[in-house]
Amino acid sequence: MSEVYAVRRTRLRECCNAGGSAAALVSRPANVRYLAGPAPEGAVLLLGRTEDLLVCAGPPDDRAPHNRPDEALRLHVMPGIGGDPAVAAAGLAAGQGADSLAVEEHHLTVARHREIGSVAPRLRLAGIAGAVEQLRVVKDEEEISCLRIGAEIADQALGELLESILVGRTERHLALELERRLVDHGADGPAFPTSVATGPHAGRPGHRPTDRRVEEGDFLSVCLGATYRGYRCEIGRTFVIGTAPADWQIELYDLVFSAQRAGRESLVPGAACRDVDRAARQVLDSAGYAEALPVLTGHGVGLEIDEDPQLTPAAMGKLDACVPVTVEPGVHLPGRGGVRIDDTLVVRPEADGGPELLTITTKELLAL
Amino acid sequence: MSEVYAVRRTRLRECCNAGGSAAALVSRPANVRYLAGPAPEGAVLLLGRTEDLLVCAGPPDDRAPHNRPDEALRLHVMPGIGGDPAVAAAGLAAGQGADSLAVEEHHLTVARHREIGSVAPRLRLAGIAGAVEQLRVVKDEEEISCLRIGAEIADQALGELLESILVGRTERHLALELERRLVDHGADGPAFPTSVATGPHAGRPGHRPTDRRVEEGDFLSVCLGATYRGYRCEIGRTFVIGTAPADWQIELYDLVFSAQRAGRESLVPGAACRDVDRAARQVLDSAGYAEALPVLTGHGVGLEIDEDPQLTPAAMGKLDACVPVTVEPGVHLPGRGGVRIDDTLVVRPEADGGPELLTITTKELLAL
Numbered sequence: 221m222s223e224v225y226a227v228r229r230t231r232l233r234e235c236c237n238a239g240g241s242a243a244a245l246v247s248r249p250a251n252v253r254y255l256a257g258p259a260p261e262g263a264v265l266l267l268g269r270t271e272d273l274l275v276c277a278g279p280p281d282d283r284a285p286h287n288r289p290d291e292a293l294r295l296h297v298m299p300g301i302g303g304d305p306a307v308a309a310a311g312l313a314a315g316q317g318a319d320s321l322a323v324e325e326h327h328l329t330v331a332r333h334r335e336i337g338s339v340a341p342r343l344r345l346a347g348i349a350g351a352v353e354q355l356r357v358v359k360d361e362e363e364i365s366c367l368r369i370g371a372e373i374a375d376q377a378l379g380e381l382l383e384s385i386l387v388g389r390t391e392r393h394l395a396l397e398l399e400r401r402l403v404d405h406g407a408d409g410p411a412f413p414t415s416v417a418t419g420p421h422a423g424r425p426g427h428r429p430t431d432r433r434v435e436e437g438d439f440l441s442v443c444l445g446a447t448y449r450g451y452r453c454e455i456g457r458t459f460v461i462g463t464a465p466a467d468w469q470i471e472l473y474d475l476v477f478s479a480q481r482a483g484r485e486s487l488v489p490g491a492a493c494r495d496v497d498r499a500a501r502q503v504l505d506s507a508g509y510a511e512a513l514p515v516l517t518g519h520g521v522g523l524e525i526d527e528d529p530q531l532t533p534a535a536m537g538k539l540d541a542c543v544p545v546t547v548e549p550g551v552h553l554p555g556r557g558g559v560r561i562d563d564t565l566v567v568r569p570e571a572d573g574g575p576e577l578l579t580i581t582t583k584e585l586l587a588l
Numbered sequence: 589m590s591e592v593y594a595v596r597r598t599r600l601r602e603c604c605n606a607g608g609s610a611a612a613l614v615s616r617p618a619n620v621r622y623l624a625g626p627a628p629e630g631a632v633l634l635l636g637r638t639e640d641l642l643v644c645a646g647p648p649d650d651r652a653p654h655n656r657p658d659e660a661l662r663l664h665v666m667p668g669i670g671g672d673p674a675v676a677a678a679g680l681a682a683g684q685g686a687d688s689l690a691v692e693e694h695h696l697t698v699a700r701h702r703e704i705g706s707v708a709p710r711l712r713l714a715g716i717a718g719a720v721e722q723l724r725v726v727k728d729e730e731e732i733s734c735l736r737i738g739a740e741i742a743d744q745a746l747g748e749l750l751e752s753i754l755v756g757r758t759e760r761h762l763a764l765e766l767e768r769r770l771v772d773h774g775a776d777g778p779a780f781p782t783s784v785a786t787g788p789h790a791g792r793p794g795h796r797p798t799d800r801r802v803e804e805g806d807f808l809s810v811c812l813g814a815t816y817r818g819y820r821c822e823i824g825r826t827f828v829i830g831t832a833p834a835d836w837q838i839e840l841y842d843l844v845f846s847a848q849r850a851g852r853e854s855l856v857p858g859a860a861c862r863d864v865d866r867a868a869r870q871v872l873d874s875a876g877y878a879e880a881l882p883v884l885t886g887h888g889v890g891l892e893i894d895e896d897p898q899l900t901p902a903a904m905g906k907l908d909a910c911v912p913v914t915v916e917p918g919v920h921l922p923g924r925g926g927v928r929i930d931d932t933l934v935v936r937p938e939a940d941g942g943p944e945l946l947t948i949t950t951k952e953l954l955a956l
Contacts, residue, residue: 278883325698330691330715333698347698396768403760 224360225290228255231355232348233267241322241346242269243313245336247306248327250523251352253450257290265293266309269318275305286449307335314340322348350528357520357528358542363451364566367521367544370407370448371564371578374455377401378444378581386588387436387461391416391429394442402446411445411452412525422458423550423558425514436462439469439557440588441550445525445564452525454546455579456562460587473585476551476559479503480583483517483531483547487567487575493535500549501533509551512558518546521564543567544578592728593658596623599723600716601635609690609714610637611681613704615674616695618891619720621818625658633661634677637686643673654817675703682708690716718896725888725896726910731819732934735889735912738775738816739932739946742823745769746812746949754956755804755829759784759797762810770814779813779820780893790826791918791926793882804830807837807925808956809918813893813932820893822914823947824930828955841953844919844927847871848951851885851899851915855935855943861903868917869901877919880926886914889932911935912946 232255236244246252246265256265256274263276273296274289289295298308306328313321321340323333325347337345359367377398386394395414402410417427422439434440443456458476460469483500500517504510518531521544529537531545539545545567550560561583566576600623604612614620614633624633624642631644641664642657657663666676674696681689689708691701693715705713727735745766754762763782770778785795790807802808811824826844828837851868868885872878886899889912897905899913907913913935918928929951934944 323698325702328698330693330696330698330701332694334693392771396771400761400764400768403764 222290222292224362225255225257226292228355229267229272232351235351236267236322236348239322239346239348241320241348243267243316243318243320244322244348245306245309245313246324246348246352248324248352251324251327251356253523254352254356256293258287258450259289262305263289264305264309266313268313269316271316273309273312275309275312277303277305304332304335306332307339310336310340310343314343318343320344320346322346324348324352326350353528356522358540359522359544359566360542363522364542364544366449366451367453367564367566368578370411370446370451370453371455371580373402373405373407373446373448374444374453375579375581376405377446378442378455378457381442382459382586382588386434386440388433390431390433391418391421392431394434395429398442398444402444405446407446407448408450409447411447411454415441415443415456417441417557418461420555420557423552423560425548425550425552425560434461437466438462439559441558441560443560443562450523452521452523453544453564453578454521454525454548454562455564455581456548456550456560457581457583458559458561458585460585463587465585465587470585472551472553473559475504475507475509476549476561477583477585479517479549480547480561480563483549484563484565484575484577487539487545487547487565489539489541489567489569491539493529493531493537493539494533496539496545496547497531497533497535500547504549504551512551512553514550517549520545539567541567541569590658590660592730593623593625594660596723597635597640600719603719604635604690604716607690607714607716609688609716611635611684611686611688612690612716613674613677613681614692614716614720616692616720619692619695619724621891622720622724624661626655626818627657630673631657632673632677634681636681637684639684641677641680643677643680645671645673672700672703674700675707678704678708678711682711686711688712688714690714692716692720694718721896724890726908727890727912727934728910731890732910732912734817734819735821735932735934736946738779738814738819738821739823739948741770741773741775741814741816742812742821743947743949744773745814746810746823746825749810750827750954750956754802754808756801758799758801759786759789760799762802763797766810766812770812773814775814775816776818777815779815779822783809783811783824785809785925786829788923788925791920791928793916793918793920793928802829805834806830807927809926809928811928811930818891820889820891821912821932821946822889822893822916822930823932823949824916824918824928825949825951826927826929826953828953831955833953833955838953840919840921841927843872843875843877844917844929845951845953847885847917848915848929848931851917852931852933852943852945855907855913855915855933857907857909857935857937859907861897861899861905861907862901864907864913864915865899865901865903868915872917872919880919880921882918885917888913907935909935909937909940
């Protein structure tokens, strides 16, 4: 595993050197994890002129083997208490004789940036923009395997919930039960706050569970995900409560299903992100739901639940093989509810069987 | 309630005007909530030259009455999608004719700050440092009442756990069960990730629950808190598993209890923060545990779980009446475990009965 991290750091170093910086300071937690392995909270990574250092405010806990930072990296534990590892790292960079340091300006606050400037006044501070985020877009098979296990866990948790009695239970209870089941099945924890939306709430993206109880005739939409070894996946499904869905429910469900399928089927290496978005969006658009549509129809997943690429009408760029993304169109009708269907898939060439579906829970409309 | 928010905004405006800024942009979520009430995610508050605005990326959800932003504030919902409310607010400030804007440099990233500068190039950007955080330190009785209810909820959840069988259950399961019970009793959610630490993990501050199971003879330390209407409290207790604690366990417990009591008893209006820290710390120090002590022995709580004041050896400043703080000394012995005892209290003058203990679960050493 150590070699993987070293290769990633080499790629970032090349990118910084090309930009004229001898050293780089990585502070955004998911980026530190990508380049250094699981690190203590608040740790930063210095790609130094003479040596790379993982700078932490305190010693790491005793941790399970898969939960330790890369052993090839030297750990610099700050001597005092309460200091800022980013500031300390800048001092160390200057001590190594670097004259410029590339920092993550999209993560450091103005106040921290200024403090870095004041401890190392001779250091020219440059930006590395989203360099590490760009490296993170295409995943290796080890990363995809973590996502696959996370997706299995989420499928299991959801499957068990569907076997229980739902009517009369609140959104909040169902969400908590799902999160407990994720952990039962081996997740580090939920990948994001679990969303359970009933009746008029159903289909609303990012709905926060309330005390509303599940009722006969409701749409019930659920969105959850597991974190496994740091990697986060996502699944969303919509169900109907009761013996028979109403006609409008069947129609709306079929429509969203078609849109989601169109999105999934357009996931090929080389496809423009905006074209994937359009494939899903135009199905809903042409059925008259242009107003009810969310901002995006999907996004990358990995060490964070919302990564590049973004599948939106204005997105630039194309999909590569081995990029995991969600496809999650939905329609929400204020006061009535709605439908969302959300899968995590990995872009694969057609020769390898096309997009790999990680979240395999059925997408038939179940009446529960 | 609306008047409360208006008074808070007036105080901040006075502070900004004194610093030479006609307008202020508040972006840190807890600060926005303090000045504007519960706001949609990512919303920012503009204290403008002619009018105050709550700037949001999208319309607020339909929400419960106690979960809506201050109705006296005009809502500015951004027309496009995917924009940054802070950048939009700067444009609105310029449009109101402001020539300077105070921003939260400890919250805005370098990249956002630069974008603000580029949409409103004539606006001089100044800093408001921790002005809102300072306003937040002393709480009103409404805020304290939310903390009190949150503490009752945490006490209930912990009390119920103690009645169940613990041996053989994992730290992760116990933590999840506590979080479920918090929500059952009316919390918005946990105030921070619940910590359950058994055996050699016990007493470690901020321990993340693992799959270790509770065993006979273990120390078991638990730290949890409820969020109630946005306000976060904290309670920590340590127990012994089995019929009779060992002598070293009793001794260590008594010592930490004495330290915690010394800290609690020193909570009077006008006390220096470092003296409260020292009162607790020196009990442990003089028993030979100087090395095993954490960085702080307590901190403020409120809309965030870790606010000013900090109770540390280097802390500046004094305690005022109506400041809620934790007192949470502990000792962790690597390989053996340890003890933490943590209460949330409100500083009150002696004439009002002295410090008000919000978390009332017993601090006797219970053998479970």
